[in-house]
Amino acid sequence: xxxxxxxxxxxxxxxxxxxxxxxxxxxxLPRWWLGIFFACIAWAVGYWIVMPxxxxxxxxxxxxxxxxxxxxxxxxxxxxxxxxxxxEAELAHASLQQIQSNPDLLQFAMAEGRAAFGxxxxxxxxxxxxxxxxxPNLNDDVWLWGGKLEDIQHTITxxxxxxxxxxRQSAMPAFGRDGILQPAQVDDLTEYxxxxxxxxxxxRAVARATKLFADNCAMCHGPAGKGDRSMGAPNLTDNDWxxxxxxxxxxxxxxxxxxxxxxxxxxxxSPETIKSLAVxxxxxxGGE
Amino acid sequence: xxxxxxxxxxxxADGVEKSDAVASNSATQRxxxxxxxxxxxxxxxxxxxxxxxxxxxxxxxxxxxxxxxxWDRGPSAPSQAVLVDLAHERFYFFxxxxxxxxxxxxxxxxxxxxxxxxxxxxxxxxxxxGYACPQTVWTDLFIHVENLIEGDRSARIRLAAAxxxxxxxxxxxxKHAVWLLIAIATGGAWVFYFADAPTxxxxxxxxxxxxxxxxxxxxxxxxTYSLGGMMREQVCTYMCPWPRIQAAMTDKETLAVTYRSDxxxxxxxxxxxxxxxxxxxxxxxxxxxxxxxxxxxIRDGNQLxxxxxxxxxxxxxDVMDRIGQPRGLIAYDTDANILRRSAKEPARFHFVRARxxxxxxxxxxxxxxxxxxxxxxxxxxxxxxxxxxxxxxTLADGSVRNGYVLKLMNRSIATRSFDLSIDDLKAxxxxxxxIGVVRLPVRLAVDADKVRAVRILVTVAKPDLGSxxxxxxxxxxxxxxxxxxxxxxVFVSGGAP
Numbered sequence: 001x002x003x004x005x006x007x008x009x010x011x012x013x014x015x016x017x018x019x020x021x022x023x024x025x026x027x028x029l030p031r032w033w034l035g036i037f038f039a040c041i042a043w044a045v046g047y048w049i050v051m052p053x054x055x056x057x058x059x060x061x062x063x064x065x066x067x068x069x070x071x072x073x074x075x076x077x078x079x080x081x082x083x084x085x086x087x088e089a090e091l092a093h094a095s096l097q098q099i100q101s102n103p104d105l106l107q108f109a110m111a112e113g114r115a116a117f118g119x120x121x122x123x124x125x126x127x128x129x130x131x132x133x134x135x136p137n138l139n140d141d142v143w144l145w146g147g148k149l150e151d152i153q154h155t156i157t158x159x160x161x162x163x164x165x166x167x168r169q170s171a172m173p174a175f176g177r178d179g180i181l182q183p184a185q186v187d188d189l190t191e192y193x194x195x196x197x198x199x200x201x202x203x204r205a206v207a208r209a210t211k212l213f214a215d216n217c218a219m220c221h222g223p224a225g226k227g228d229r230s231m232g233a234p235n236l237t238d239n240d241w242x243x244x245x246x247x248x249x250x251x252x253x254x255x256x257x258x259x260x261x262x263x264x265x266x267x268x269x270s271p272e273t274i275k276s277l278a279v280x281x282x283x284x285x286g287g288e
Numbered sequence: 289x290x291x292x293x294x295x296x297x298x299x300x301a302d303g304v305e306k307s308d309a310v311a312s313n314s315a316t317q318r319x320x321x322x323x324x325x326x327x328x329x330x331x332x333x334x335x336x337x338x339x340x341x342x343x344x345x346x347x348x349x350x351x352x353x354x355x356x357x358x359w360d361r362g363p364s365a366p367s368q369a370v371l372v373d374l375a376h377e378r379f380y381f382f383x384x385x386x387x388x389x390x391x392x393x394x395x396x397x398x399x400x401x402x403x404x405x406x407x408x409x410x411x412x413x414x415x416x417x418g419y420a421c422p423q424t425v426w427t428d429l430f431i432h433v434e435n436l437i438e439g440d441r442s443a444r445i446r447l448a449a450a451x452x453x454x455x456x457x458x459x460x461x462x463k464h465a466v467w468l469l470i471a472i473a474t475g476g477a478w479v480f481y482f483a484d485a486p487t488x489x490x491x492x493x494x495x496x497x498x499x500x501x502x503x504x505x506x507x508x509x510x511x512t513y514s515l516g517g518m519m520r521e522q523v524c525t526y527m528c529p530w531p532r533i534q535a536a537m538t539d540k541e542t543l544a545v546t547y548r549s550d551x552x553x554x555x556x557x558x559x560x561x562x563x564x565x566x567x568x569x570x571x572x573x574x575x576x577x578x579x580x581x582x583x584x585x586i587r588d589g590n591q592l593x594x595x596x597x598x599x600x601x602x603x604x605x606d607v608m609d610r611i612g613q614p615r616g617l618i619a620y621d622t623d624a625n626i627l628r629r630s631a632k633e634p635a636r637f638h639f640v641r642a643r644x645x646x647x648x649x650x651x652x653x654x655x656x657x658x659x660x661x662x663x664x665x666x667x668x669x670x671x672x673x674x675x676x677x678x679x680x681x682t683l684a685d686g687s688v689r690n691g692y693v694l695k696l697m698n699r700s701i702a703t704r705s706f707d708l709s710i711d712d713l714k715a716x717x718x719x720x721x722x723i724g725v726v727r728l729p730v731r732l733a734v735d736a737d738k739v740r741a742v743r744i745l746v747t748v749a750k751p752d753l754g755s756x757x758x759x760x761x762x763x764x765x766x767x768x769x770x771x772x773x774x775x776x777x778v779f780v781s782g783g784a785p
Contacts, residue, residue, distance in 0.1 A: 140683050239682060
């Protein structure tokens with residue numbers, strides 16, 4: 001277009017484009033809008049200079065500030081390690097009882113223990129340590145291998161039926177499956193165990209099984225069925241059943257002799273983390 | 289053009305100059321396609337100008353000085369009368385201390401503020417906009433500074449059109465410098481409400497204050513400078529929602545700055561000695577337009593752009609005095625009165641109306657509820673969080689244990705000991721973590737102005753269990769004052785784990 005054409009009605013310049021007699025107005029952008037637009041361009045140019053911006057063949061422009069989020073994370077992690085260093089060192093030297101009696105250290109150990117429990121233990125024991133069928137509940141007062149701080153620490157370190165040479169080891173025989181006892185004898189023993197826990201049971205079956213229990217079970221579970229922590233043998237007279245309380249559950253356990261595995265954490269977690277875990281598990285409510 | 293015509297164009301009446309001011313911000317004049325036409329409000333003198341000075345002095349005084357008032361609360365709390373302590377989650381207002389849990393007091397305060405402004409609007413129109421709004425107060429201050437440095441309306445218009453001489457540069461630089469100083473002081477005063485004022489002031493000047501403090505000052509400096517110095521009436525006309533909302537609060541009996549058209553029309557220039565019969569007393573001198581900081585003509589009637597600052601009343605009263613007419617051609621009046629006077633009825637003011645009665649009652653109810661709440665505010669608090677993972681723990685002997693975290697709150701400024709007990713439950717044992725197995729009630733100390741979290745394990749023997757879930761009540765009492773607070777909870781012993 002050779003010269004400006006001004007629309008008489010609005011006083012605005014037209015673009016010169018015309019459709020059916022209607023001309024397009026060339027309404028200028030508001031000044032504030034243009035201002036922000038140019039400011040953004042200026043900002044972008046500044047950003048290229050200051051911050052990492054342009055990709056290259058083997059790398060990228062680093063910018064004047066040489067900023068890197070990767071370095072930032074590494075620095076943050078280092079700072080975290082430094083900040084935790086003192087407490088971590090205290091934790092290494094303190095005994096479990098000392099940790100428990102020092103409020104600051106206890107808070108630190110509990111925080112670390114809670115996090116480590118979520119990462120490593122919750123998969124089997126549940127996020128609140130509530131356990132599941134075959135996985136012990138850590139909140140109650142029933143402990144197969146002992147509920148004192150040291151007992152818990154040792155169990156975590158060596159595991160149960162684990163690959164560690166020092167592992168806590170116990171084996172419940174599969175009395176039925178391996179043919180050690182006749183099916184009728186397993187039925188009688190089931191009634192006997194139900195009777196042990198104070199529930200009504202078939203008296204004749206109990207009488208028949210009394211000698212069977214003394215011969216086959218009392219070695220580990222004790223003559224009264226109270227269990228033995230040194231062998232990880234459960235107490236059969238209480239209300240807690242790792243593999244279920246019903247007759248069918250008990251029968252199944254005598255027949256098949258289930259035994260769960262807890263891994264050894266000794267080589268995988270630091271001694272400080274294991275201490276924290278022991279303190280945390282002890283605090284869940286059942287610690288002795 | 290004869291000399292006589294020139295004079296009659298310049299004068300609306302003998303001794304009263306006709307201003308060439310244009311109501312550039314009135315709805316019919318402004319256009320979205322044009323840049324803003326600058327407004328140069330003329331200085332006026334009179335009753336309302338004096339009231340506005342006084343209100344400005346009081347409001348600015350409150351804003352700048354309140355953070356510096358000291359209030360002794362003992363060693364456990366800050367000794368600043370008004371303080372929003374974000375770091376420690378407390379709000380202090382003289383003898384009142386509010387915790388985040390009590391944010392309903394803030395809600396009540398906001399409801400009070402909203403209903404008050406409704407009531408005032410219904411009775412007297414936009415008093416808030418005209419006198420008390422920060423936008424009005426600071427804009428008024430900025431215009432005053434402009435007036436002092438650059439002169440009154442005509443001098444400012446001449447200066448704006450003048451070439452950039454050394455004198456113009458000096459005036460403009462000093463004006464913006466003073467504006468910036470006011471803006472910095474405004475932002476600077478704001479941050480004192482959020483930290484100990486003397487300490488923060490020292491830190492600010494020595495460069496030791498936090499980035500947040502400097503950032504807040506910078507942001508508020510920018511907004512004060514741009515809104516008060518540059519944008520002025522545009523904030524009210526375009527940005528503020530209140531001019532739109534207030535139409536719903538007002539009616540024909542609401543007081544508003546009103547041009548009494550029944551008295552003023554028909555308007556026109558008047559020569560000394562001419563009769564006033566058959567014409568209105570408005571001599572069309574435009575002094576009301578020249579005085580208007582909003583750039584409108586009040587004679588167009590009540591309009592959204594008018595903030596009811598009443599400066600046109602002062603301007604007009606001055607003119608009325610000079611032409612020997614009674615004051616009040618522009619005055620606080622109602623639409624209904626204009627109609628009444630036109631119909632030869634006496635004017636009257638109707639303050640008791642359905643809406644004002646309603647607003648007053650709501651105001652009274654909310655105020656009474658607030659006062660009652662504040663007067664009976666408890667200084668102890670108890671929150672109970674029950675363990676849900678696991679929901680309950682069955683122990684070897686068949687008894688059931690539930691875990692709770694109790695938050696004991698001490699909202700007073702001294703360390704206190706509370707007695708904790710549990711109602712509606714026969715517990716076999718109660719174990720407070722960190723203390724051991726205890727007999728209820730157990731005495732627990734809570735530091736001044738603090739919350740103490742206590743984990744507690746409650747075991748119920750098998751025969752006492754009852755239903756799978758039962759309501760119990762934790763009770764916290766202060767043995768010294770007898771203050772008591774209950775918190776309901778449940779004890780779960782069955783159902784889905």
